[in-house]
Amino acid sequence: VTPxxxxxxxxxxxxxxxxxVEGRVVDMAAAARAGRLTGVxxxxxxxxxxSLNPFMALGREAWSACLERLPELDATLALDEVxxxxxxxxxxYVDFYSSRHHAExxxxxxxxxxxxxxxxxxxxxxxGYHGRxxxxxxxxxxxxxPQGQLRGGGGxxxxxxxxxxxxxELGFVIGSPSRRGQPVGVGEALEHVFGLVLLNDWSAxxxxxxxxxxxxxxxxxSFATSIGAWVTPLExxxxxxxxxxxxxxxxxxxLRTEPLVFDLGLEVSLNGATVARTNARHxxxxxxxxxxxxxxxxxxxxxxxxxxxxxxxxxxxxxxxCFLELSWNGAEPFELPGGGTRTYLEDGDEVVLSGExxxxxxxxxxxxxxx
Amino acid sequence: VTPxxxxxxxxxxxxxxxxxVEGRVVDMAAAARAGRLTGVxxxxxxxxxxSLNPFMALGREAWSACLERLPELDATLALDEVxxxxxxxxxxYVDFYSSRHHAExxxxxxxxxxxxxxxxxxxxxxxGYHGRxxxxxxxxxxxxxPQGQLRGGGGxxxxxxxxxxxxxELGFVIGSPSRRGQPVGVGEALEHVFGLVLLNDWSAxxxxxxxxxxxxxxxxxSFATSIGAWVTPLExxxxxxxxxxxxxxxxxxxLRTEPLVFDLGLEVSLNGATVARTNARHxxxxxxxxxxxxxxxxxxxxxxxxxxxxxxxxxxxxxxxCFLELSWNGAEPFELPGGGTRTYLEDGDEVVLSGExxxxxxxxxxxxxxx
Numbered sequence: 001v002t003p004x005x006x007x008x009x010x011x012x013x014x015x016x017x018x019x020x021v022e023g024r025v026v027d028m029a030a031a032a033r034a035g036r037l038t039g040v041x042x043x044x045x046x047x048x049x050x051s052l053n054p055f056m057a058l059g060r061e062a063w064s065a066c067l068e069r070l071p072e073l074d075a076t077l078a079l080d081e082v083x084x085x086x087x088x089x090x091x092x093y094v095d096f097y098s099s100r101h102h103a104e105x106x107x108x109x110x111x112x113x114x115x116x117x118x119x120x121x122x123x124x125x126x127x128g129y130h131g132r133x134x135x136x137x138x139x140x141x142x143x144x145x146p147q148g149q150l151r152g153g154g155g156x157x158x159x160x161x162x163x164x165x166x167x168x169e170l171g172f173v174i175g176s177p178s179r180r181g182q183p184v185g186v187g188e189a190l191e192h193v194f195g196l197v198l199l200n201d202w203s204a205x206x207x208x209x210x211x212x213x214x215x216x217x218x219x220x221x222s223f224a225t226s227i228g229a230w231v232t233p234l235e236x237x238x239x240x241x242x243x244x245x246x247x248x249x250x251x252x253x254x255l256r257t258e259p260l261v262f263d264l265g266l267e268v269s270l271n272g273a274t275v276a277r278t279n280a281r282h283x284x285x286x287x288x289x290x291x292x293x294x295x296x297x298x299x300x301x302x303x304x305x306x307x308x309x310x311x312x313x314x315x316x317x318x319x320x321x322c323f324l325e326l327s328w329n330g331a332e333p334f335e336l337p338g339g340g341t342r343t344y345l346e347d348g349d350e351v352v353l354s355g356e357x358x359x360x361x362x363x364x365x366x367x368x369x370x371x
Numbered sequence: 372v373t374p375x376x377x378x379x380x381x382x383x384x385x386x387x388x389x390x391x392v393e394g395r396v397v398d399m400a401a402a403a404r405a406g407r408l409t410g411v412x413x414x415x416x417x418x419x420x421x422s423l424n425p426f427m428a429l430g431r432e433a434w435s436a437c438l439e440r441l442p443e444l445d446a447t448l449a450l451d452e453v454x455x456x457x458x459x460x461x462x463x464y465v466d467f468y469s470s471r472h473h474a475e476x477x478x479x480x481x482x483x484x485x486x487x488x489x490x491x492x493x494x495x496x497x498x499g500y501h502g503r504x505x506x507x508x509x510x511x512x513x514x515x516x517p518q519g520q521l522r523g524g525g526g527x528x529x530x531x532x533x534x535x536x537x538x539x540e541l542g543f544v545i546g547s548p549s550r551r552g553q554p555v556g557v558g559e560a561l562e563h564v565f566g567l568v569l570l571n572d573w574s575a576x577x578x579x580x581x582x583x584x585x586x587x588x589x590x591x592x593s594f595a596t597s598i599g600a601w602v603t604p605l606e607x608x609x610x611x612x613x614x615x616x617x618x619x620x621x622x623x624x625x626l627r628t629e630p631l632v633f634d635l636g637l638e639v640s641l642n643g644a645t646v647a648r649t650n651a652r653h654x655x656x657x658x659x660x661x662x663x664x665x666x667x668x669x670x671x672x673x674x675x676x677x678x679x680x681x682x683x684x685x686x687x688x689x690x691x692x693c694f695l696e697l698s699w700n701g702a703e704p705f706e707l708p709g710g711g712t713r714t715y716l717e718d719g720d721e722v723v724l725s726g727e728x729x730x731x732x733x734x735x736x737x738x739x740x741x742x
Binding site: 091092097119120121124125127128129130131132133134135137144146147148149155156157158180181182183204207210211212213214215216217218219220222223224249252253254293294296297298299300301302305369 | 468490492495496498499501505506518519526551586587588595620623624625665668670740
């Protein structure tokens with residue numbers, strides 16, 4: 001079982017770093033105090049921090065040393081004895097749009113008369129945009145139905161979204177920073193990646209539809225983004241990579257590489273029933289290419305940067321990673337395994353994202369607040 | 372003269388908070404140690420910090436107390452004895468699009484055949500998007516010409532931008548945070564604003580043009596955003612407000628207020644010659660409305676959030692706040708006061724933004740790096 005890192009609290013004690021190993025939590029701060037983590041520089045302070053960022057900033061050598069020591073550590077707690085917190089202090093959050101099947105479905109839904117469902121630049125670069133870092137929350141955080149400005153029949157209206165959606169994504173967490181002005185090449189990009197989480201990019205489709213021209217998604221996405229409470233380090237997942245789809249036309253030199261994607265099964269469940277099953281291998285653009293593109297203009301990476309993959313959908317109907325696709329924007333309500341149908345989320349719905357080697361992401365929809 | 376706050380370093384000494392008062396720098400850390408700032412909680416730690424954030428997080432009462440004490444403080448240094456640093460740790464950076472003349476000019480340039488230059492939602496909400504917080508830099512930081520993917524004659528190309536631009540903006544800095552799930556009303560929004568800076572949202576128009584559909588500006592903006600090294604607190608600028616343009620149609624209730632804008636003259640100079648003169652009163656949407664909109668979906672404000680106004684342009688040709696407008700996207704090169712013409716920026720060009728009551732923002736364009 002792949003170990004994972006997070007931050008936890010116990011009643012009356014300070015938050016600190018923990019490692020989830022075979023269902024139990026290693027108290028890394030205690031292990032450091034006991035002198036068991038001598039391979040990690042300044043381990044006492046690093047593991048007493050309230051986020052993984054100081055550990056992530058140390059770089060691959062320290063991460064590897066720590067992973068090697070994990071099996072020997074015995075200062076463990078039961079999982080139900082700890083309260084997991086947001087594991088990282090998010091620096092910048094960038095969300096990509098890297099699944100071809102998702103982008104094609106979105107094109108078919110919103111531009112049904114177009115010959116080509118993909119935007120003209122989609123096969124040339126990993127399309128992305130910046131999201132709100134301050135509203136990234138850990139698994140388990142309730143999601144209050146957001147209010148916002150919507151396109152109404154008689155003009156714009158303000159009210160609760162009627163199209164609350166999820167997006168099933170991988171999130172890549174940056175550990176080692178890069179220098180401003182120095183693009184990171186595809187060949188060196190993975191050196192900067194600390195680990196992976198599942199990510200639910202909650203979306204209000206009606207708010208998004210009204211605001212998105214001319215400058216892109218904003219309040220339709222910024223109310224909450226949930227990530228797993230435990231980050232899976234990259235290293236043990238490297239051997240889960242398989243060749244991705246052949247990229248045609250071949251990308252420009254700064255993006256060119258043999259695309260390797262993660263073969264990790266993923267699931268979306270709604271109120272306990274599975275509504276979608278897909279796989280991270282359906283991503284077209286790789287994280288190396290996302291990083292090379294993101295830094296091509298000299299922009300720097302910081303410890304704690306979070307890179308969302310974009311919704312991951314496969315070629316089949318049941319492999320769609322959001323309700324926009326599953327219900328074809330409400331036009332084709334889908335049947336719930338336990339009976340009934342859904343287009344978008346209702347109050348009280350609980351969504352769980354799960355995936356091989358990754359911590360689950362759970363969230364319950366709460367009614368809009370009367371403001 | 373309005374006092375301003377920043378962070379500075381002197382050789383061999385730690386960075387700390389300073390106040391710029393009548394051309395000299397008050398060493399706020401020294402003043403706190405000397406017991407001269409007793410109205411500010413935990414002043415010793417707050418003013419020994421490497422950013423204004425701990426001070427900004429204290430809220431309006433502490434800011435006012437500090438402003439009252441400033442005239443009595445005598446631990447001053449000459450401005451040329453200190454190196455000003457980035458004054459704030461930027462949490463989230465949001466850039467708006469709130470000048471009607473700028474948005475109309477952009478519409479006329481890019482959609483010359485449209486009947487209405489403004490996007491359909493423009494008069495209903497303050498259009499905005501998230502930018503990259505990690506590449507906000509202080510005045511004086513050199514700007515290396517960014518490379519990126521461009522639309523070439525025979526398909527996409529990768530190379531240095533040929534359309535490097537500036538954007539003259541006001542930046543509003545959030546001091547007091549708000550709670551996730553609790554929208555901030557227009558009437559209480561100013562309570563959260565610590566102060567103002569000038570902001571240059573450097574832009575590569577060709578990179579931006581190719582990437583911007585479907586998800587908005589990304590690498591065309593993310594390479595650098597310059598802000599003034601000294602933040603002007605809001606309080607002494609409140610009496611510079613004047614009624615703004617009548618908003619028609621009237622905005623929805625959550626955005627409705629008597630719009631007050633800042634009557635502050637602004638200038639852009641290129642290599643020492645003034646190329647544009649405008650005024651912050653030309654903004655249509657106010658910062659109160661931007662904050663009310665930003666938080667309407669429950670998104671929280673954090674200390675250090677930076678809200679750009681968007682390019683500020685007035686009705687006249689010489690009041691345009693970016694070269695896109697000044698040169699009509701290159702179609703109408705404009706004459707430099709010292710001779711010659713320009714469309715976009717050339718290597719070696721120095722741009723200075725200045726404005727009443729605000730610290731200047733200076734930047735020199737350096738050639739693209741051969742990567």
